[in-house]
Amino acid sequence: MFELDHELAQKIVDRALAILPCNVNVMDSQGLILGSGETERINTRHEGAQLVLANQRVVEIDEHSALSLKGVQPGINVPLMHDERLIGVLGLTGDPQALRTYAELLRMTAEMLVSQRHREGERQWREQRTDDLLGLLLSNTGNSQRLLEEAEQLGLKPYLTRTPVLIELSSELDVTAVCEWLFARVSDSWCLCLSTHTLLWCYPSQSMVDPSKFLQKIEKQGWPILRMAVGVPAQGIEPLRNVCRRVTALAGYGRAVKQGEKYLLLTRYRLPTMLWTHREDDAVGELLAIIDKVQSKDNNGQLIQTLRSWCEHSGQIQSCAEALGVHRNSLRYRMDRIAEITGMDLNKLEDVIELYFGIQLLPHFVTCLCE
Structure with missing residues (x-):
C-alpha cells in the first residue's frame, strides 16, 4: 500500500x-x-x-x-x-x-x-525480487514449485533452454552496468550479480547469441573483462543449476591454470575442469608426479613447453613443430625424451591421456608448490 x-x-x-x-x-x-x-x-x-x-x-x-x-x-x-x-x-x-x-x-x-x-x-521491488528469486532457483534450495510459479508470474520463463555464462570483470563498479546492458540486449536473459566482480548471465539458447562477440561488445563499452566462462545449453532448473556449477568450476580452472585465456568454453575444457574439481584426490597427485619427472630433467622448460604444445595440437607432429618453430626431427627427439623420462608409451592412448591431464593441471600445482 x-x-x-x-x-x-x-x-x-x-x-x-x-x-x-x-x-x-x-x-x-x-x-x-x-x-x-x-x-x-x-x-x-x-x-x-x-x-x-x-x-x-x-x-x-x-x-x-x-x-x-x-x-x-x-x-x-x-x-x-x-x-x-x-x-x-x-x-x-x-x-x-x-x-x-x-x-x-x-x-x-x-x-x-x-x-x-x-x-x-514497483520497478525496484520487481528487480530486487527477481534477483532474490533467481538466487533461490539457481541454488540448492530452489526446488519449490511455488518458486517456479512465482517465476512464471514475474515473466522469468523458467522452462526455457538457457546457456549460462560466468563473467569476471576487472572493476566492481561495472557489474550492475553490464547486467543491465545484457538484459536490455537479449530478451528473456537472466543476469545475477554473484559478487562485486562477478556476474552470471543465462541467455535463452534460441536467441542465437555468440558469447565471444558479446565479450568484444562489452569491452567496447569500456568494461574490461578478466574472464568469460561459457557453459552448455540446459533446459529446466535442475539441469541449468548443474551447468552453472560446472561453469563456476570452469572459471576457477581458468584462474588457476589458464590465466592467459580470457574466453573459456566448457565444451573444450570439460574433462580438465572435472579433474580440477577433484584436485585434492590422490589420483590427481599421481598424474602430477608423472609431470614432475619431466620438470626434474627440464632445466630450461623446453620439454614442458613441447609437451604442452603437443597436447594442444592433438599429437600432430607437423602442426606442433610449426607452432614451436622447430624441425619435425627435433620435436620427435623431445617427445622421445619425455617418453624416456616418464616411462610412458606415446603410442598407447592410456599413457597419452595421463600426460594430457597432467599438463593441463600443471600451473595450479606449480603455484601451490611455490606458496
Missing part, C-alpha cells in the same frame, strides 16, 4: 513553489504536514487537512474559519488520490476563491509525481 513520505511531499512542494505565488503544504493520511514552504510547520498537525480526510472533499477555509482551527491558515485544501484511495491532502495558503484553479493544477502535478514514485517503487 502506497504512503506519502517526507521526501516525496517536499518534492511536490518544491515543484509547486517554483510556479505558484503562494505557500503549499502536503499532509499525509493522518493530517500531519510532511512538506511545506514554511519549514517550521513540518511535522505539525493540520486540522483543515483532517476535515478533508473525514469528508473526502475539498475544504475552503477563510480568515474567520481559520481562527477556530489549530495549525491552519486561510486557504484551500484538496484531497490527494492514488488508485482511487485517499492518501493525503494538498493545501494552498491564501484567498480560497483565488486559489481554486491553482489547487487543481497542484493536484494534477502531485498525482503525477505520486504515480511516478509508485511505478519506480
Whole structure:
C-alpha cells in the first residue's frame, strides 16, 4: 500500500513553489504536514487537512474559519488520490476563491509525481525480487514449485533452454552496468550479480547469441573483462543449476591454470575442469608426479613447453613443430625424451591421456608448490 513520505511531499512542494505565488503544504493520511514552504510547520498537525480526510472533499477555509482551527491558515485544501484511495491532502495558503484553479493544477502535478514514485517503487521491488528469486532457483534450495510459479508470474520463463555464462570483470563498479546492458540486449536473459566482480548471465539458447562477440561488445563499452566462462545449453532448473556449477568450476580452472585465456568454453575444457574439481584426490597427485619427472630433467622448460604444445595440437607432429618453430626431427627427439623420462608409451592412448591431464593441471600445482 502506497504512503506519502517526507521526501516525496517536499518534492511536490518544491515543484509547486517554483510556479505558484503562494505557500503549499502536503499532509499525509493522518493530517500531519510532511512538506511545506514554511519549514517550521513540518511535522505539525493540520486540522483543515483532517476535515478533508473525514469528508473526502475539498475544504475552503477563510480568515474567520481559520481562527477556530489549530495549525491552519486561510486557504484551500484538496484531497490527494492514488488508485482511487485517499492518501493525503494538498493545501494552498491564501484567498480560497483565488486559489481554486491553482489547487487543481497542484493536484494534477502531485498525482503525477505520486504515480511516478509508485511505478519506480514497483520497478525496484520487481528487480530486487527477481534477483532474490533467481538466487533461490539457481541454488540448492530452489526446488519449490511455488518458486517456479512465482517465476512464471514475474515473466522469468523458467522452462526455457538457457546457456549460462560466468563473467569476471576487472572493476566492481561495472557489474550492475553490464547486467543491465545484457538484459536490455537479449530478451528473456537472466543476469545475477554473484559478487562485486562477478556476474552470471543465462541467455535463452534460441536467441542465437555468440558469447565471444558479446565479450568484444562489452569491452567496447569500456568494461574490461578478466574472464568469460561459457557453459552448455540446459533446459529446466535442475539441469541449468548443474551447468552453472560446472561453469563456476570452469572459471576457477581458468584462474588457476589458464590465466592467459580470457574466453573459456566448457565444451573444450570439460574433462580438465572435472579433474580440477577433484584436485585434492590422490589420483590427481599421481598424474602430477608423472609431470614432475619431466620438470626434474627440464632445466630450461623446453620439454614442458613441447609437451604442452603437443597436447594442444592433438599429437600432430607437423602442426606442433610449426607452432614451436622447430624441425619435425627435433620435436620427435623431445617427445622421445619425455617418453624416456616418464616411462610412458606415446603410442598407447592410456599413457597419452595421463600426460594430457597432467599438463593441463600443471600451473595450479606449480603455484601451490611455490606458496
